[in-house]
Amino acid sequence: MISLQEILEKLKTYDGRKLKIMEVCGTHTAAIFKNGIRDLISPNITLLSGPGCPVCVTSAAYIDRAIALAKTPQHVVLTFGDMLKVTGSTQSFSEAKADGAKVEMMYSPFEALEKAKAHPENTYVLAAVGFETTAPVYARLLSRAIDEGIKNIKLLTDLKTITPALDWISHISPSIDGYICPGHTAVITGTTAYSQLAKKHHRPFVVTGFEGEHILVAIYDIVCQIQSGKAQLHNLYQNAVHVNGNQEAKALLEKYFDVAPAFWRGIGSIDQTGLFLKEQYAEFDAGKVISVQENKSCACGSVMLGQISPNECPMFGTACTPTHPQGACMVSFEGACGIWYRNRR
């Protein structure tokens, strides 16, 4: 058994070939930043922040559509707090709210049930954004709304799945040597898909938790695998993540959602990564959003794929800042550009 101190020492003094490791999930990015992990490892190991922050990869067209709904009489849009400052093509939710749009911050999607019952004259539109961790909550909400005969709730979905996105990234960015995979989505999905990815792309995929220690051990595991020529799925979060995931949650997703291509802000459309309401639940569907790459000078895609540094984007720090973000990576506290911006002083 190796101690954390020894792991820190080995990661600091690593002098093998230069490695690029992507942490996929925004919560991992935040934990790496919070614990100062980049300072603790060898300059030969580069950590790349992947597209796993759902808020960051939500398109401007989606925000525009949600704001348009919030400005429609008798419509209220419910959203999580971190969506409020994401800009659409002209406004963020915060700015639209100041313009009279009815946007309310929710802490749990289930709040919609009480609101919908108390105000039958309003339609409550949930900005349903998130990955496999969040999607089952919306499925459960619908099942409760149906059971309770509530008709005035709708979902504006931009729900995404992460493993097909990783397949795409591995294919398009072969220079990435290994992946730190999100523990909480794996709680739902299980690890089988990650095993298949490891095998297909010959890269280590390591599922881990969100404490600094978890991430350091995952990086160490990836480095060791690479040094010994291995490319396997390792589950370092076994207390929470099981090989088959959460069957009940997966069944809910299958019952309510179809899989189709989804648009990722900064990247574009990726096959098999979107969850959209099935036809038979159309009465709960607030509509489909057609997204296109909105800002041609935004280089978020290249940042997220580790091809350029944030400061190499022409908009970085000028047109695009944390208070007025243009691109995916500046939007969230967890985005690579936001982190660079806040630390450049």
Added chain:
Amino acid sequence: MNVHIEDKIIMAHGSGGISTKLLVDEVFAKVFHNETLARMDDAAVVTVDSKKLAFTTDSFVVKPIFFQGGNIGKLAVCGTVNDLLMMGATPKYMTVGFVLMEGLPIASLQEVVNAMQLEATAAGIQIVAGDTKVIEGDGGIIINCSAIGTIEDETIIGAAHAKPDDVVILSGTLGEHHATILCARMGIQNDIHSDCASLTEMVQGLLQNNIDVHVMRDVTRGGLSTILNEIATASHVTIEITEDDIPMNADVKAFSDILGLDPFTMGNEGKMVCIVSQSDAPKALDIIKNSAFGENAAIIGRVSDINIPKVLLKTRFGASRSLEILFGEGLPRIC
């Protein structure tokens, strides 16, 4: 910093972070400009007939008006008194303006008023004038308090007075008030209570014992990160703090981890940062720890001799990262 203000008021303008600073700088400070205001301390220090006074005003809009550990009235008096105390003043007189919304139960208002008198008595301040207005609304209350206190001639305390080698003391754990209000809004029941309190005893203890206090700031909106950055900017120094030394409430930490909130940017209503000379630090810590609401106080860092306005946090793994002023609102994340 390359940021500009929005066309209309948005909620982030009230966060206490960078958006609030922009609003204050761009709309108010450049019009109301004068030397006293430009210091941007918790209270203005003015001289009337050669007598030094601290003068402050603050408005309170918290919802819900009753929460675990207090109510809007207690909060208003404590918050206003603390702003005077942070300048080293002895609180003397307070005025209170009430904006009452249609439908507010008189019994609730009475409870709020009773709490105010209780806190005022404890802090030794008299409420000497008031005003009421009634507006349409949802039964809520908005309270504005203004207050004055006296300052001894030799007392020079303010955000601009941190010096190299000074020691940074935090009077207790972070984030309780913020977490309490969020829990109340989310309908979550737990043991987290607002830390809402006036810091009279600890501040008077420091002053009466002639501790060489350079800066005091209560840790309110924007949290520890924001106020340390304000001090670093005003004093033109780098402040270094150590994560392992920062007192944390386990319940608040667990709650903020789940919601993706950062206790460093969460607000308190009964905690302060106190920056003192190195030689007086042990005595100052002892006084604070033995005062009401100071039992968890700790030395969390020092002022370095680098004259770049910055706050550095040494993480528990020994890495160093900069702590930033709050951007936007401190809101829960999805993941």
